[in-house]
Amino acid sequence: MTSPEKTLEDVYDEIARGIDAVGREAAEIYLAKVCLALAHELGDAPRACRIAAQCRTDLEDGATG
């Protein structure tokens, strides 16, 4: 986890693999768990709250298109 060559792309891959591995049923709880764990590691709860709030945007269908 601390190896310097890992990038945000690796996080992207890891979580994608995680969602597939735990299955549709557990994916939501898995993601919430990842968020809580990352927020704990971040050690800055106000910042974690801001990030969580910001992530609410642009989720409608076609937001990526």
Next chain:
Amino acid sequence: MRPEGRGELDSLYFDYPHFDPPAARDGLDARTPVAIVGAGPVGMTAALTLAAQGVRSVLLERKATFNDGSRAICIARQSFYILESLGAAGRFLGKALGWTTGRTFYRGRQILEFEMPDGPDRKYRPMYNLQQQYIEQFLWERVAECPLIDARWQSAVTGLAQGGAGATLQITDPLGAYSLPADWVLAADGARSPVRRMCGLRLKGENYEGRYVIADVRMRHDYPTIRRALFDPPARRGGTVLVHRQPDDIWRIDYQLRPDEDAEAATREDEVRRNVEAVLRDIGHGGDYELEWWSVYSANTLALDDYRAGRVFFVGDSAHIVPIFGVRGLNNGLADAQNIGWKLAWVLGGRAGEGLLDSYTPERRGATLDVFANAARSTRFMTPPSHGWRVMRDAALSLALRHDYAGALANPRQMTPHTYADSPATLPDDPAFRAGPIPGAVAADPPLEAGHLSDRLAGMTVLVFGSAEAYRGLAGRGVQVVALPATGPAAEAFGAAEGSVYLIRPDMHVAARWRAPAPGEVRGALARVLDHSEEEMT
């Protein structure tokens, strides 16, 4: 409530005393400095706190005995300091069961164990379990032997009028009726406070409601004094159950009612037995049990906007109703009683100005609002109100299996004492400190060469690290100067160095602190906290 065939006070293990109304009628209407309405744990603590400072009171109770059933059972560490100040701690320590550990189970599986802060250096355990009738009995033993407290049983307050520098209560007991003039009134008359109604006041708060059945059973059950919280147990799917051990082989089972459950049906004996037996199965108790007592506890988060109405102060449940999980109902009530008790005593004794009383509401209402915030959190965790809360709850429980930090999210909060940050009796912090209790917080209680620091606290304490010579002149009129070494464990606990000074109140809260005070600074602070002009202090 008790099983069919047993009276309200027909306990399996406790003999309720019977108290007569005052037989001597002369002088019942004599003016008293303080009238206290309600002789439950809160009213008795207020009376004993006043008496400890030399102030007389009349203690009025409409019933002829203690409260029925065991009700509040958890006494927090800080409350033991209060009991100690009343000379009652020893009696409580001889009976109560101390505990430090909580275990949380999720769907029948233990998912975490947590320890509350404790250690051999601590004077008291973080929590003790003791039935409320013992709490009342042990306090009553002190009240009964105290010549400054005039306790009157079967004495109901039927009227209250305020005017001038006092209030007049109308008292009715089985032998007659009379007026009782008082300089001050403490309303410790419970959640349905008649005094509150007579003052035309109402509790206000969020429209959240939690209802719990609290049931006591007697059984031989082999499990240590560890608080068990059962989330989503087979016995109560989707709900939460708490199990506590009490003295005399009595076990407390609390379970939350679902919003669709009818409280009347839920408190029928057969229904209580069905639920209790299901919980006992969940905790692996296969033997017999006897049902002792049960009640339904309905807890809105409600409080008065102002805990004072003229010469009347509201203390305990008359001022605030809190949910059961935080175990703050009784503990905050005792802290209310001590808070107003010492302040009123200092004002009546001429050692403080009446302005000191203005700190009562912000300090104690602040403590209530703190409970509300934590209670709302605990409740959301135990009974998630929506899909989002449920996802996060399940994520936290899953994380808690391997990570302690997530377990903290699952604790029914056994709260620490409130810090009086927004109080006129709390002075701004000295930014030079890097550690130690901040102004408004409860002082540390480090062990000294013999005993603990708290053994040496009395009245208002000027706690000096290093030489206290410069402060000797402050002693007197309830103020004492205590010197501790400028290095060592005590200095560390306070983040103190040579010359550092803490001002500690009679209730152990820090009023002010300085790493290196300027001349006259401590004297000025004492005058501000006690609402005195500095001339008066000299």
